[in-house]
Amino acid sequence: MNALSLSRAARLAGVTRAEIQRRIRQGDLPTFEGSVAVRELLKLYPDLVLEREGALARVDRIKALALPSRHLDAALPSPEVLVGRLRGLSDALVAKRSALAAAEALLDQVQAGLAALASDASASAPFRDLESLRDWLAAARRESRSLAPDDPAARLFALDNVLRIMAANVRLLPSGHDFFVEGKESILDAAVRAGVHLSYGCASGTCGQCRARVVSGEVAPIHRHDYVLGERERAQGYILACSWTAVSDLVLEAVEARSADDLPRQEIRAGLRRREALGPDLVSLNLQTPRSQTLRFMAGQRVRLTLDNGASRELPLANCPCDGRSLWFFVRRGPDPFATAVFADLRPGDPILVEGPWGDCVLDEESPDPAVFIALGDGIAPLKSMIEHAVSIDRLDSLQLWWGTTQPEGHHQAHWARALKESLDNFGYRALPHETPEDLLAELAAARDPSAADLGDARYYLAGPAPLLTRLRRGLAQRGVEAERVRWTET
The missing domain is CATH 2.40.30.10 (Translation factors)
Known part of the structure; x- marks a missing residue:
């Protein structure tokens, strides 16, 4: 476990994936080919295995509050999957133990050789150096054994193994998107829950549109399916994502929808x-x-x-x-x-x-830029969908919802917005009793944290009546927001 995916690093550190991405962009956390080195994660979060109540826990809570409840959230993996994951863990531990034993044996030989050389010619200066090296090696080994139980890397390894038993990480090719398969859910269910747009049609094993090829890792069937994979497809490692689950961490080759x-x-x-x-x-x-x-x-x-x-x-x-x-x-x-x-x-x-x-006014999932959602009147519906999706994929730096309405029912989704605001540090909500674009933009600019990004550095998602959207877009342009940073939909 020398390198971790961003999703797994976020889980181990008890923070959101967006937080990990932000630290990477700031240069605080080096990466290599999309992975994070364990030693670098420990430098940035030295107490990570002790901190279990972080942004990740808050995101989990808000998903339970704000998103549709799912019966599988608290489900354990099936006994067959658990056995498979324990078997994989056992194999990994055996390999680690064998490697450790071999390293200990090599160090014993080195230490014995140094002792023999130092005792043969104690009067010679170079051999006195060997004697010092022998003593240093012995002391270092004693110290490493005494510190082993509290070593952060060892505790991180133990925590990662526990998480691997409960959930498997899936990485998709060619996009590089990754997500976790938890409980008894299928690979497809896990992908949809994580906001990954895998190709599928029926989600019940009838159409075969969710075919994916296993590049590496172990999978297991959890549902019978009517669609019959050809002999050649089975030989190449194809499965139906709706009917199979991940036993171990996987790399899958799969078709994804990249645009509307x-x-x-x-x-x-x-x-x-x-x-x-x-x-x-x-x-x-x-x-x-x-x-x-x-x-x-x-x-x-x-x-x-x-x-x-x-x-x-x-x-x-x-x-x-x-x-x-x-x-x-x-x-x-x-x-x-x-x-x-x-x-x-x-x-x-x-x-x-x-x-x-x-409709093509959809969330830009690849950009981590702060997102500002502005709803006027009945424009809350599509923006609510976008915000819930943004919470689900956990890739955006920050989210703000500004909702102006003069309708008699007022801000009828205020309870939902307040739940998000109370549970997520990076979510802001402002309810306005008017639908005037110019006043709203003035309040938005005035309320901006001086340390936050300029208005032009965010991405804007607008929804409402066409005449108001025209004025809103004109106002954003006058404040330096580029047109490609604004998406809108009429309601």
Whole structure:
């Protein structure tokens, strides 16, 4: 364990991956080919194995609070997987013990040789130097044995082994993205939870779109699948990510969606799970897709919902892509047939056709720059999706949400935003009782921490009515924000 992936280094240090990336950019933590050396991590975090209540724990808590709950969060790996990981750990420990024994034997031989040379010619100055070297080697070995139980590197090794039993790290080629497989989840479930856009269709082993090739590591099947891999594919190491889990750390060759254009257009017959009034003119809809179909989308995109009577409307998704079976939307009352049916006739269990996704205002996942989300009126829906995704992937330096609204229900997601603010050091939230772009930008500039980055160094995600967005974009440009740093979507 001389080198660690960024995700594993963050886990061991008890900090977020974004924190590790920030320290790398500042030059505090050297890397080589995307990995961190153990000795360098120990220099930066000398007490890391003693610090278990850090930003990582806070992120875990906020994921439980702000994101859809998942039954697998507390699940242990299956007995077969645990046995496999323990076997791998045993093999690694045997190899380490063998290497240590060989090193000890070599040192014994060196020490004995030095003693023999020093005793043969004690009067000669060069041999007196050998005697000093012999005494130094003996003292150093005694000291190393006395310090071994408290050695930070040894404790880090022990902690890493415990974590390897509970979760396996998966690195994808050619992107280099990595994530952890925990509990009894499949490789695909773990990738989706981590915000990695692996290719898949049904998520139940029917379509075969989640094929991936195992480059290194051990995997195990956890679900039967109807899709049949060819003999040649099996010989080459292909598996279905939805039906297999990681026994050990893996390197996989897999297809990922790198942009919104890479996602297929989908049609899913979902059912209404719940409708909740958020105000006199606003309701939230929670749709559940069939077990055999999961909606693939990127945070910030929208879909078209069509009711049984043919009424339809395009709406932005308000949930993290990490849960593509439980879809959330906010619907404002209006004169159109869709809104009329939603407010009057829609009942739990009613079928709703979901078509999409559309839209290219999505989170820039590769940039660690601070992100500022500005919602005006009903613009909170797509930005909520983006923020939940940003928390899930844990790659952005900081997140700020500014929400201005004059609607009668006010800031109906304030409880969600406050939960994020209380649990994440790098998240800020400001609720404004107006929708005036010029005033909002003035307040944003005034509230900026003098030590923080300039307005032009952040990336901006805007959502709201078209006329207000035009003014908002013009104001950002006047304050020196480059056009490529601004993404927007109309609501």
